[in-house]
């Protein structure tokens with residue numbers, strides 16, 4: 490294929506990451522795959538990136554998404570990073586991913602375009618560098634659902650099959666996913682900089698992150714301390730949003746936490762059905778380190794690792810540097826709690842603030858836990874005033890409801906306005922685990938329509954449309970109890 494044809498797609502790639510010190514990446518010569526085929530293309534995302542969705546759908550797109558052709562301006566590279574996995578520090582890096590460049594969009598934004606599952610790199614360790622179709626489609630579905638839910642996230646532009654089988658416990662269809670991200674800078678990238686590179690390199694990385702994500706702090710007295718504070722704020726806001734919709738990331742290692750504040754790595758994630766803070770889906774998380782209720786403190790733990798990595802940039806005197814870090818880190822619990830209570834007020838249709846609101850929220854959650862209520866559908870039922878919903882028969886709930894209704898009256902906004910606020914914050918649907926599995930099973934058998942329908946109803950989860958109703962049902966209890974996710978590597 491000629492370069493002209495590839496360029497006709499509308500690629501406008503730069504690669505500022507490749508200008509960082511050499512320690513942070515390895516230039517890769519990709520190994521082409523046999524016979525790639527498009528499985529799914531995100532048309533609206535393609536258009537918003539300035540790509541011609543009609544052209545990119547054809548061979549011109551497929552060859553790039555498979556890593557067989559590189560567009561002009563591309564410097565394909567694998568990023569180096571380290572990370573704390575389940576608490577243990579280790580060297581990692583893109584073992585199966587390739588950054589092909591940064592697309593400059595028509596509205597002047599810069600987005601990383603990365604292929605996941607594109608083959609071995611110097612960071613692959615024992616892995617084959619490849620990915621299977623199921624997990625890549627799973628990431629596609631859930632990341633698009635998160636986007637629809639209004640949660641900052643990396644996104645999926647396309648999934649192609651490679652035409653080559655891959656081997657796990659059984660033989661699987663190989664696939665490559667194209668991911669779009671504000672950047673792929675991770676807390677782990679900084680841990681790598683602090684542990685395996687020179688102080689000058691770490692400084693260059695921090696300056697790069699500031700320039701790319703927080704340019705407004707460049708002139709601050711200590712921009713590196715500001716960087717810590719800003720990342721902490723964005724992560725606190727992000728985790729609060731996860732909690733509000735019952736999202737369980739499943740593998741909150743520091744290498745899976747971005748500097749931009751976007752959700753990344755949809756390996757073993759899943760949405761909670763029945764409300765229980767101890768919920769864990771990931772088969773490898775035997776201790777429940779990344780359980781739903783642990784997500785807020787774990788994010789704080791990860792940010793502390795970020796602070797440690799930045800210490801040499803805070804101050805030449807280590808004691809002073811630690812003090813500066815601690816001053817910022819001590820703000821985390823309040824930053825999270827404020828974001829969470831604010832969001833939960835919206836879920837309950839409350840505009841103004843009262844001291845006792847947090848207790849009102851916690852009391853509802855306590856009842857939901859005790860009565861094993863479905864998380865999403867409880868808020869859905871409150872929004873719709875669906876009195877047939879199971880919770881409405883319990884006396885403790887009825888007492889709580891009375892308190893809530895009285896509280897709703899203590900604000901100038903009308904009931905209608907309150908309901909509208911709830912509709913905007915309580916999704917009518919989420920990607921239920923059994924629905925995702927059903928879509929993946931059909932896709933693996935060559936039927937993509939189930940997935941397409943699911944992705945389409947999840948585009949606007951706050952629509953409360955008729956067609957969404959059937960997607961709101963929780964799984965049969967037997968399935969819900971035994972649902973497990975896998976890292977999908």
Ligand SMILES: Nc1ncnc2c1ncn2[C@@H]1O[C@H](COP(=O)(O)OP(=O)(O)OP(=O)(O)O)[C@@H](O)[C@H]1O
Nearest residue numbers: 581582583584585613616617618619754756976978
């Ligand atoms: N099949 C594989 N071959 C080589 N390396 C792999 C493979 N699968 C995972 N890895 C590497 O193992 C590490 C941890 O994997 P993890 O599941 O967090 O990442 P991932 O899902 O591949 O990527 P990302 O965080 O970019 O979404 C990463 O460094 C990843 O690149």
Ligand SMILES: [Mg+2]
Nearest residue numbers: 744745753754
């Ligand atoms: Mg990862």
